[in-house]
Amino acid sequence: MSSESAPATGSAPIARPKTTGLHVGEAVPGVAKVDPIIIADGVHRSFGGVTAVDVEHVEIPRGVITALIGPNGAGKTTLFNLLTGFDKPDHGTWTFDGKSLSGVPAYKVSRMGLVRTFQLTKALGLLTVMENMKLGAKNQRGEKFWAGLIPALWRSQDAAIEDRAMVLLEKFKLDGKADDFAASLSGGQRKLLEMARSLMTEPTLVMLDEPMAGVNPALTQSLLDHILDLKDLGMTVLFVEHDMHMVRHIADWVIVMAEGRIVAEGDPTTVMKNPAVIDAYLGAHQELDLGVVTGRIDVVEADPTTDASASAAANATTLVDQGIAEEQSEEEEDGR
Numbered sequence: 105m106s107s108e109s110a111p112a113t114g115s116a117p118i119a120r121p122k123t124t125g126l127h128v129g130e131a132v133p134g135v136a137k138v139d140p141i142i143i144a145d146g147v148h149r150s151f152g153g154v155t156a157v158d159v160e161h162v163e164i165p166r167g168v169i170t171a172l173i174g175p176n177g178a179g180k181t182t183l184f185n186l187l188t189g190f191d192k193p194d195h196g197t198w199t200f201d202g203k204s205l206s207g208v209p210a211y212k213v214s215r216m217g218l219v220r221t222f223q224l225t226k227a228l229g230l231l232t233v234m235e236n237m238k239l240g241a242k243n244q245r246g247e248k249f250w251a252g253l254i255p256a257l258w259r260s261q262d263a264a265i266e267d268r269a270m271v272l273l274e275k276f277k278l279d280g281k282a283d284d285f286a287a288s289l290s291g292g293q294r295k296l297l298e299m300a301r302s303l304m305t306e307p308t309l310v311m312l313d314e315p316m317a318g319v320n321p322a323l324t325q326s327l328l329d330h331i332l333d334l335k336d337l338g339m340t341v342l343f344v345e346h347d348m349h350m351v352r353h354i355a356d357w358v359i360v361m362a363e364g365r366i367v368a369e370g371d372p373t374t375v376m377k378n379p380a381v382i383d384a385y386l387g388a389h390q391e392l393d394l395g396v397v398t399g400r401i402d403v404v405e406a407d408p409t410t411d412a413s414a415s416a417a418a419n420a421t422t423l424v425d426q427g428i429a430e431e432q433s434e435e436e437e438d439g440r
């Protein structure tokens with residue numbers, strides 16, 4: 105794995121290079137990672153007759169930003185729910201940092217350092233911004249029976265939690281809103297609050313579900329920078345996002361899901377060249393460049409462990425073949 109830092113120039117955003125060399129061998133779906141933080145095997149979840157997730161093998165690289173993309177209904181959110189203990193699979197195993205997470209409930213998963221935000225904002229509107237932040241703190245003594253009986257203990261901890269919350273709110277420029285109801289925040293500010301709240305547990309892996317959804321362009325840069333900051337602080341980030349510009353610019357690695365399965369993986373440049381991915385996500389606006397906003401740059405460095413173009417071509421052929429087969433069967437049905 106390697107990345108290079110580029111010097112900041114004037115008032116331009118600090119250039120933050122992508123990390124490469126994350127995988128071992130050809131970048132096929134399920135490819136092994138040099139340093140995986142999550143390894144999942146045979147994870148399957150169906151709802152009635154619908155298979156939502158059917159992941160044979162996937163590894164999430166540590167210390168970098170991975171995007172999970174795919175069309176609506178591909179199973180991304182369900183996979184998030186399974187990995188974080190918010191849902192249970194029909195079968196399957198997975199580890200986080202070498203520890204099995206199968207059957208571990210969500211609150212324990214977050215204590216172990218894996219936190220997530222939700223696609224539909226869970227910021228409790230009738231609580232203040234500060235109260236929302238305090239809810240995100242872990243191991244609060246006031247919640248424990250004996251410690252809860254000793255006010256001095258939980259009061260001092262409460263103050264420490266509030267201090268930490270305020271530091272994070274300042275960082276996310278929400279400190280002026282600490283006493284406002286969360287419901288009064290804009291969509292983008294709620295996303296910032298969700299991210300800030302998730303950091304109250306000092307996680308090692310942050311999972312973000314559509315961080316850009318409903319965000320006003322004025323807050324785009326701030327959100328992207330915060331996500332890049334998480335990586336700079338040593339955290340691993342896994343995010344689901346439909347905004348391909350964001351994926352292209354901030355992801356070090358991209359995993360593509362369709363119909364519950366992992367159908368492609370690779371660095372963003374390679375995955376974005378996949379014709380099926382282009383058709384599905386990029387449309388006519390693929391040349392728009394958010395790099396100017398974030399200062400994010402590509403590291404131009406050959407990855408000796410894989411022939412990326414060959415694997416991209418192979419994946420593209422499979423996906424295009426699937427598309428053609430689907431079109432043909434639709435035409436046959438139409439002709440009937």
Ligand SMILES: Nc1ncnc2c1ncn2[C@@H]1O[C@H](COP(=O)(O)OP(=O)(O)OP(=O)(O)O)[C@@H](O)[C@H]1O
Pocket residue numbers: 151154155156174175176177178179180181182183
């Ligand atoms: N609780 C549920 N009950 C029944 N079906 C569900 C449930 N949750 C998900 N599904 C189904 O599982 C499939 C995968 O859904 P999921 O929400 O994980 O996809 P997604 O990739 O996150 O989609 P989107 O991008 O639209 O959020 C879909 O067919 C969905 O209808």
